[in-house]
Amino acid sequence: MGKTLTTWRPFTDLADMVDDMGQLFKDFFEYPKWNDDFFRPVLDIEEDDENIIVKTEVPGLKKEDIKVSVRGNLLTISGEKKREKETNNKTYHRIERTYGKFQRAITLPSDIEPNKVKANYKDGVLTITLTKPEILKPKEIEVEVK
Helix, strand or coil, X not given: CCCCCCCCXXXXXXXXXXXXXXXXXXXXXXXXXXXXXXXXXXXXXXXXXXXXXEEEECCCCCHHHEEEEEECCEEEEEEEECCCCCCCCCCXXXXXXXXXXXXXXXXXXXXXXXXXXXXXXXXXXXXXXXXXXXXXXXXXXXXXXX
């Protein structure tokens, strides 16, 4: 029979260890909380002949909470994921969602047309389409026979 492969996720393992340590010392100390002003959305960058497409997960944000800017070949995505208001009559047993201001500055793999940048936000995913200039797009050259 073949072996089953498992993915090693060191940061998840570390977070689980912190949770376990928090439970161990819960009676002696206040349960440690992660710093809640750190939020770094993950992103993917793909490229074809026409465009560079950047997709980033920013669930729970409103359109007005997100800013996208381009300068040269530097794309900047910034915003803030705000925490819901806490009330004193609640006991939190676990807080794993991250909040806070974020900024991602990405050097694009090629130049783009700054006036043709489009940003769409749907189902928590921000998709930014950056059109390459005509000079960078592949052009097929017909071969003449003489």
